[in-house]
Amino acid sequence: MSAAAARGAVAVPGRVNLIGEHIDYHDLPVLPVALDRRITAEWQAVEEPVVRARSEGFGEREFRLDGPLEPWPAGDWGNYVKAAASAARQRWPLARGVVLEIRSTLPVAAGLSSSTALMTACTLALLEANGIRAGFGELMEILPEGEYFVGTRGGGMDHAVVLGAREGCALLVEFAPVRATPVPVPEGWVFLAADSGVQAEKSAAVREQYNERRFAGQRAAQRLGFAGIRQALEQAGAAELRRMAEARLDGMERRCFLHAAGEAERVREAVEAMRTADAERFGRLLNESHASLRDLLAVSCAELDALTEAARQAGALGARLTGAGFGGSAVVFCLEEDAERVAAEIGGRFYGGRAEGRLFRAVPSAGALELIARAGG
Numbered sequence: 001m002s003a004a005a006a007r008g009a010v011a012v013p014g015r016v017n018l019i020g021e022h023i024d025y026h027d028l029p030v031l032p033v034a035l036d037r038r039i040t041a042e043w044q045a046v047e048e049p050v051v052r053a054r055s056e057g058f059g060e061r062e063f064r065l066d067g068p069l070e071p072w073p074a075g076d077w078g079n080y081v082k083a084a085a086s087a088a089r090q091r092w093p094l095a096r097g098v099v100l101e102i103r104s105t106l107p108v109a110a111g112l113s114s115s116t117a118l119m120t121a122c123t124l125a126l127l128e129a130n131g132i133r134a135g136f137g138e139l140m141e142i143l144p145e146g147e148y149f150v151g152t153r154g155g156g157m158d159h160a161v162v163l164g165a166r167e168g169c170a171l172l173v174e175f176a177p178v179r180a181t182p183v184p185v186p187e188g189w190v191f192l193a194a195d196s197g198v199q200a201e202k203s204a205a206v207r208e209q210y211n212e213r214r215f216a217g218q219r220a221a222q223r224l225g226f227a228g229i230r231q232a233l234e235q236a237g238a239a240e241l242r243r244m245a246e247a248r249l250d251g252m253e254r255r256c257f258l259h260a261a262g263e264a265e266r267v268r269e270a271v272e273a274m275r276t277a278d279a280e281r282f283g284r285l286l287n288e289s290h291a292s293l294r295d296l297l298a299v300s301c302a303e304l305d306a307l308t309e310a311a312r313q314a315g316a317l318g319a320r321l322t323g324a325g326f327g328g329s330a331v332v333f334c335l336e337e338d339a340e341r342v343a344a345e346i347g348g349r350f351y352g353g354r355a356e357g358r359l360f361r362a363v364p365s366a367g368a369l370e371l372i373a374r375a376g377g
């Protein structure tokens, strides 16, 4: 506990995942970066146990911290604020409430983790207002679980990177136990975030599709006699698992299993490629990841396929959908010397010259904890 300040601000970035898609929930490693676009929560502590939150363009929400917390109807932004309160109070006593003023430079529903950033910002603000400075490990124990309040059964990737990223680095996130290792992005490597224009909303239908894939992968591993996909990869070689899957699994279970096993291997290789500054290999892995998400997991859509194809034709070394898919954004990888031309060509080919605000550099930036430390708090 530190002395509780009366007011302050916390900033939490969005993210793009470079590689390792739809495998965090199988406790397999992933490699995202945090963006320089953020959600900021300015907070003011109040003695009453209430939360009053206002978000530009979304209105106000208010609730008490000392009573039962029931979600508002699905889709209400205030549920992320309630999720934050619900997660924080399970672990820490929250004597004080907060007034929150929320601002964002992060596009909403573009698959860049704006909801995780919002929930994390509200959690950190509530904790700061109560004089509590929690560490990465403690926050990772409450945040991914806490997002279940809004109904998404996600993994921990988004929370890990928005908290723990370091400037200029991608973050290798491992699970069970959770561990975050910064991997410096080689000089001259450029990532672009490109919005497909299809809203990646966490509607009930999309949530169901997401969960279906998660559980199909899990069932597949069990059908092959393993506790999960991670255990399968620890106990058998890649070629043997592929043979087993082809002989004993079919349909969705087979495809989800093969995607996860292949993607885990690609993450391992991508980290190696990043550490040895092998741009060609890194790009190829991104393209293979997209193909697997499209053909095996079936989480892409026509717009994401067209966007990633336009990026490759524009001279990008690699491009893939990023995040859960079903819309949202793609991540495009190229070298600095090609970046302007690649962006201009994607602008022409995919956006018909109107790329403003929809195609921007994903500059590997600091996570919330580094930002708090820098602010000298």
Ligand code: NG1
Binding pocket: 020, 021, 022, 023, 024, 025, 111, 112, 113, 116, 147, 152, 153, 154, 155, 156, 157, 158, 322, 323, 324, 325
């Ligand atoms: P997004 O794109 O934020 O919905 C979701 C999960 C991640 C991960 C990816 C797929 C949440 C909060 N996030 O990301 O944990 O599973 O899908 O790789 O559910």
